[in-house]
Amino acid sequence: MVLIRDFLIQCTEMLLVLGLAPLFTGFVRKVKARLLRRQGAPLIQPYLDLARLMRKDVVLADNASWLFRVIPYLVFAATWVAASLVPTFRTDLMFSWSADLIAIIALLGSARFFLALAGLDVGTSFGGIGSSREVMIASLAEPAMIMIVFTLALIAGSTQLSNVAEFMASPQVGLRVSLGLGLFGLVMVAIAENGRIPIDNPATHLELTMVHEAMVLEYSGRHLALIELSAALKLILYVSLLACLFAPWGLEAAGAGLPALALGVVAYVAKLAVGGSLLALFETSIAKMRVFRVPEFLGVALMLGLLATLLRFVSGSF
Amino acid sequence: MTLTMTLMVALCGAAILLALAALAVTLAHAAAASRIVYGACIIVAAVSLVAAAADLLGAAPPQTLTLPLGVPWLGAHFRLDALSAFFLLVVDLGALAASVFALGYGEHETAPQRVLPFYPAFLAGMTLVVLADDAFTFLTSWEFMSLTSWALVVSHHRVPDNVRAGYVYLIMASFGTLALLLAFGLLAGPAGLYTFAAMRAAPPTTTLGALAMILALIGAGSKAGIVPLHVWLPLAHPAAPSHVSALMSGVMTKVAVYGFVRIVFELSGDPAWWWSIVVLALAGVTTVMGVLYALMQHDLKRLLAYHTVENIGIIFIGLGLALAFKAHGMPFAAALAFTAALFHVFNHSLFKSLLFFGAGAILTATGERDMEHLGGLIHRMPQTAFVFLVGCVAISALPPLNGFASEWLTFQAILLSPQLPSWGLKILVPAVGALLALSAALAAACFVKAYGVTFLGRPRTPAAERARETDRYSLGAMMLLAGLCLLAGILPGLFIDALAPVNLAMIGARMPAQLGTQWLSIVPIAASRSSYDGLLVFVFIIMSGSLAAMAIHRLASARLRRAPAWDCGYPDPSPATQYTAMSFAQPIRRVFGTTLFRARETVDMPPPGDTRAARLVVDLHDLIWDYIYAPLAAGISAIAERLNRLQFLTIRQFLSLVFGALVILLLVLAIWS
Numbered sequence: 006m007v008l009i010r011d012f013l014i015q016c017t018e019m020l021l022v023l024g025l026a027p028l029f030t031g032f033v034r035k036v037k038a039r040l041l042r043r044q045g046a047p048l049i050q051p052y053l054d055l056a057r058l059m060r061k062d063v064v065l066a067d068n069a070s071w072l073f074r075v076i077p078y079l080v081f082a083a084t085w086v087a088a089s090l091v092p093t094f095r096t097d098l099m100f101s102w103s104a105d106l107i108a109i110i111a112l113l114g115s116a117r118f119f120l121a122l123a124g125l126d127v128g129t130s131f132g133g134i135g136s137s138r139e140v141m142i143a144s145l146a147e148p149a150m151i152m153i154v155f156t157l158a159l160i161a162g163s164t165q166l167s168n169v170a171e172f173m174a175s176p177q178v179g180l181r182v183s184l185g186l187g188l189f190g191l192v193m194v195a196i197a198e199n200g201r202i203p204i205d206n207p208a209t210h211l212e213l214t215m216v217h218e219a220m221v222l223e224y225s226g227r228h229l230a231l232i233e234l235s236a237a238l239k240l241i242l243y244v245s246l247l248a249c250l251f252a253p254w255g256l257e258a259a260g261a262g263l264p265a266l267a268l269g270v271v272a273y274v275a276k277l278a279v280g281g282s283l284l285a286l287f288e289t290s291i292a293k294m295r296v297f298r299v300p301e302f303l304g305v306a307l308m309l310g311l312l313a314t315l316l317r318f319v320s321g322s323f
Numbered sequence: 324m325t326l327t328m329t330l331m332v333a334l335c336g337a338a339i340l341l342a343l344a345a346l347a348v349t350l351a352h353a354a355a356a357s358r359i360v361y362g363a364c365i366i367v368a369a370v371s372l373v374a375a376a377a378d379l380l381g382a383a384p385p386q387t388l389t390l391p392l393g394v395p396w397l398g399a400h401f402r403l404d405a406l407s408a409f410f411l412l413v414v415d416l417g418a419l420a421a422s423v424f425a426l427g428y429g430e431h432e433t434a435p436q437r438v439l440p441f442y443p444a445f446l447a448g449m450t451l452v453v454l455a456d457d458a459f460t461f462l463t464s465w466e467f468m469s470l471t472s473w474a475l476v477v478s479h480h481r482v483p484d485n486v487r488a489g490y491v492y493l494i495m496a497s498f499g500t501l502a503l504l505l506a507f508g509l510l511a512g513p514a515g516l517y518t519f520a521a522m523r524a525a526p527p528t529t530t531l532g533a534l535a536m537i538l539a540l541i542g543a544g545s546k547a548g549i550v551p552l553h554v555w556l557p558l559a560h561p562a563a564p565s566h567v568s569a570l571m572s573g574v575m576t577k578v579a580v581y582g583f584v585r586i587v588f589e590l591s592g593d594p595a596w597w598w599s600i601v602v603l604a605l606a607g608v609t610t611v612m613g614v615l616y617a618l619m620q621h622d623l624k625r626l627l628a629y630h631t632v633e634n635i636g637i638i639f640i641g642l643g644l645a646l647a648f649k650a651h652g653m654p655f656a657a658a659l660a661f662t663a664a665l666f667h668v669f670n671h672s673l674f675k676s677l678l679f680f681g682a683g684a685i686l687t688a689t690g691e692r693d694m695e696h697l698g699g700l701i702h703r704m705p706q707t708a709f710v711f712l713v714g715c716v717a718i719s720a721l722p723p724l725n726g727f728a729s730e731w732l733t734f735q736a737i738l739l740s741p742q743l744p745s746w747g748l749k750i751l752v753p754a755v756g757a758l759l760a761l762s763a764a765l766a767a768a769c770f771v772k773a774y775g776v777t778f779l780g781r782p783r784t785p786a787a788e789r790a791r792e793t794d795r796y797s798l799g800a801m802m803l804l805a806g807l808c809l810l811a812g813i814l815p816g817l818f819i820d821a822l823a824p825v826n827l828a829m830i831g832a833r834m835p836a837q838l839g840t841q842w843l844s845i846v847p848i849a850a851s852r853s854s855y856d857g858l859l860v861f862v863f864i865i866m867s868g869s870l871a872a873m874a875i876h877r878l879a880s881a882r883l884r885r886a887p888a889w890d891c892g893y894p895d896p897s898p899a900t901q902y903t904a905m906s907f908a909q910p911i912r913r914v915f916g917t918t919l920f921r922a923r924e925t926v927d928m929p930p931p932g933d934t935r936a937a938r939l940v941v942d943l944h945d946l947i948w949d950y951i952y953a954p955l956a957a958g959i960s961a962i963a964e965r966l967n968r969l970q971f972l973t974i975r976q977f978l979s980l981v982f983g984a985l986v987i988l989l990l991v992l993a994i995w996s
Contacts, residue, residue, distance in 0.1 A: 017856050059875060060879055066883075082866075104855060108854075111720065122774060128699070141914060143764055145764075
């Protein structure tokens with residue numbers, strides 16, 4: 006009985022992130038538009054876009070290989086699995102032990118690996134430029150992320166995300182220097198990983214500065230829909246991650262009953278709203294930087310992560 | 324069944340291989356020679372593999388055997404314990420796969436008489452190294468392994484690069500053996516106890532043990548490819564025929580790791596706390612430098628060879644952590660780090676062999692090793708493309724394949740190290756962790772480049788356009804390894820448990836048994852701390868991917884049509900407009916290469932009206948070569964030039980030279996005592 010309930014909760018969680026992901030993207034766009042004093046597209050526009058793309062034919066480049074057709078599914082699957090292992094409204098997920106935080110980061114790495122390959126498949130220069138920049142950004146963002154994971158793992162004594170979140174919600178955590186550094190680092194990594202301003206602009210096309218959009222330029226129809234959905238999932242994943250680590254209030258502990266569960270869901274939606282508004286505010290108040298400034302930006306994130314880890318190694322009280 | 328059965332099997336295998344080598348000399352010109360030699364190698368390797376696996380899984384007690392060979396009063400001692408059995412398994416598995424691959428690949432060999440005799444001899448050499456139980460047998464087998472592999476490196480000796488590769492390899496191999504010789508000399512002590520059993524019984528003093536450790540690190544490290552002793556490796560490994568490249572990169576470097584483990588973990592006594600600092604610092608540098616060098620390459624086989632340097636770094640990070648934990652009396656953490664290192668040894672031997680086979684298949688199909696001349700091979704070699712992709716994902720440490728499982732274990736070991744009391748380690752280990760994470764991300768970048776430029780895109784040359792799928796033996800060998808990569812990735816617990824006897828022998832503790840855990844996940848310390856389940860992750864990915872595909876094809880659209888590439892409306896038909904290996908690496912070159920390789924780009928843009936093509940010249944420097952090896956070589960040749968004059972002295976000068984030498988020696992003797 007407990008098993009079935011846990012399984013149902015895990016499934017709900019999977020469907021929740023999947024269902025909310027486009028809404029969250031739409032919400033960020035809407036807030037951004039309002040901040041620019043535009044009306045903006047309706048909140049549900051991403052769903053409409055996805056539905057339209059799904060119904061359209063796939064137009065495949067003449068020399069695209071089988072790999073090009075498989076990759077959208079692989080990217081989507083890896084991102085979805087990673088996203089459903091991050092606690093959203095409840096800490097103790099049924100399958101959270103199957104992949105810890107390092108594995109979740111690596112799953113996102115798999116998704117990126119395949120997407121970068123897709124950029125090279127048709128053999129166009131836009132795809133190449135996107136892929137080569139994406140891997141450059143990743144080569145700095147991933148180690149920064151791993152260092153932040155180290156910090157969190159050393160504070161909580163576990164790399165298991167559910168356990169870390171539980172620890173963060175408990176009063177033992179306190180105010181720590183390393184946590185502060187980790188938070189800053191994680192926000193910077195999240196911005197870079199999701200290709201947001203100032204690293205990349207998700208709203209542009211036909212610009213030599215674009216990264217993610219250049220990589221997926223040859224995709225169309227349902228393939229493009231899946232990739233857009235994966236991007237939305239990745240964004241909501243990072244916001245959920247930030248929320249469950251640094252704002253773990255309202256997360257339902259295991260077996261706390263239905264009211265707590267409802268509270269967890271409400272708290273989660275509230276956290277998403279706050280996170281999305283902050284992201285939109287940040288993006289409207291800053292300009293995109295040149296591609297070769299990105300290493301400096303991410304170098305700072307890496308240094309913050311390394312410093313935080315070092316502090317934890319040197320003393321348990323930081 | 325006698326107690327020394329497995330050892331006998333392995334030794335008989337080595338003897339058969341040696342006989343086969345002799346036979347191959349006479350047979351080499353016969354039409355069926357390659358099939359006979361490789362076929363026999365397959366049988367020997369398979370039998371020995373089964374024996375070694377049974378020995379390791381059955382946790383058999385050590386077996387010893389003394390043969391009246393070699394030095395008369397010493398004899399040749401052989402011993403098969405858990406460590407030897409594990410490395411024997413790695414050697415045999417690599418040999419088996421390489422021999423199967425060579426059944427097809429060897430047919431295209433232009434000079435079989437230069438390959439066939441040395442190939443079985445090389446296999447025998449590696450087998451004997453892991454079985455040797457005295458210094459004399461060990462060093463003889465080690466040198467035999469080096470020389471036979473050298474012969475294979477220069478088998479295509481008309482290529483100028485290969486000759487240079489062979490020359491550098493020979494020098495570095497001699498240097499490495501010299502270091503090992505001195506290490507064994509120190510360990511043997513004044514009594515001259517050259518058997519390992521005697522060394523084990525009488526551990527050296529702390530100073531001697533430390534010196535032996537340093538010498539072992541230099542000797543075995545130069546064979547394994549530790550920076551800055553790696554210079555020969557990216558020259559020699561690609562020069563050999565591809566199945567031998569696979570063996571050298573995938574297996575021979577592991578035999579070097581074996582030498583290091585045997586000397587440092589067993590024969591040098593208890594480790595001092597600072598040993599691990601030396602090992603970890605070198606390993607961290609090796610990891611990142613290896614992958615950055617690899618990123619700068621456009622020769623596929625050289626890229627793979629540099630990647631071996633990176634993976635050796637990862638293995639030595641595990642070994643260094645194990646040393647640190649062992650020195651500070653933390654046996655369970657040491658067992659975790661040691662298991663991570665050995666598991667990576669096994670994994671790397673799988674995917675590196677697989678990737679070199681892939682490079683060999685491409686070489687056969689196109690005659691090209693340079694990625695800039697390839698492209699679009701996924702259309703012409705679909706099966707090779709698939710298995711090569713598996714190898715790329717595995718080596719990039721991406722879940723759910725095996726490379727990730729062993730790197731994950733290494734990360735878990737790093738997370739245990741704040742408990743280490745020494746301050747040097749407290750500062751060094753996080754930095755090493757950052758370097759490991761950096762190298763993992765860069766490895767993924769490197770293999771996106773390798774795979775993308777070679778297999779994807781459009782063919783860049785007619786040779787790439789005419790490529791044909793490789794033969795079924797080569798494919799079989801690659802599929803075998805790809806399957807094992809997946810197996811080790813989704814069921815890592817199986818392999819971790821098999822490593823328990825090795826841990827018990829070397830560390831004195833083992834990781835908790837993994838096979839009893841729920842859903843076959845791996846739990847290195849405790850479930851509340853960390854766990855990973857490759858099988859479940861694999862199932863989840865497959866399920867959600869196919870679920871999405873089914874839902875979309877049913878509910879939305881499954882239609883598809885082909886059209887010219889979009890490319891923002893300006894597709895250019897020339898394949899030269901694609902990204903190349905050099906241009907793909909440009910952002911990373913700009914970030915990391917400007918200091919580490921002194922990378923400079925000069926653009927030569929013709930003025931308007933001039934019709935000549937613009938040129939972009941990228942200038943890269945290998946600083947390790949420029950600042951260590953080049954001055955060293957210049958110094959040695961300057962000294963040799965000076966000493967050369969001694970050959971042209973008059974008789975009087977010779978006599979006074981002899982007299983002077985005698986007086987100095989007598990003086991030294993007088994002062995010494």
